[in-house]
Amino acid sequence: MPACDSCGTDVDEGATFCPNCGEPQDPNTRRKVIIGRVSYAFGFLLIVAGISLLPGNLGGVPIILGGIQLFPPSRQLLGRVFGRPPKVWANAVFSLVFVLIGVVLYFLL
Template sequence: MKTCPRCDSSLDDEARYCVECGAPQTEDAADELDEYVQRQAQQVAAESEGGAAADDDDGGSGFVPTENLTDREQLWRRGCYVLGYGTIVVALTFVPRPGAFPLILGGIAILPPIRRLTAEPLGSPLKREVMVGLYAAFALLGAALLLAL
């Protein structure tokens, strides 16, 4: 019986991979794993290149690395984060009041990851204009409730 050099767990003599940590135990297994990882990396790269052109901000496929975005898209994304988290923080200071909850929802709606999360059930991500509209509606409703009550 041999042991894994990575995690020191007991292995069968014929084991190609460790049952505990998954480390390859033979040169053939290491080469096979390396080829698999290379194929997966190429597939992910091909999918992200094809999906990045589908939408202005972060594509229909999900995550697009920041270095693939234009300066304008990066500025838009940063602004959405600042506006969203800023609105949430301000709304949290008013939590007992009823106007705080629409403000929190508005802050959440403008955050860029929400577009990716809505893409799954809707079939495609919501456009920027829709997200800004949701933010504006919730923010106006929350501000009106804060002033009225």
């Protein structure tokens, strides 16, 4: 039995997470967890930035939508509509388009 890299607990061969500390054991799972956490962080930052623009300008609305788009559950919802979730880079580009529209609206209004 291999040991967990984080806490040293014995982990089954097929386990994807440590039963003791919850640390991902598969490199692909680790990558997905990190991408998910980074997506949430940037999404929250964009939402806060969009909300701070809202009282005086409507350019914050697309920025908020771009932040919501970065959340992994939003990506899964798009997968239900289109048959499969968009790739991570495509989701980021889609969010960036919303943010750019918001920035343009901010400077035009």
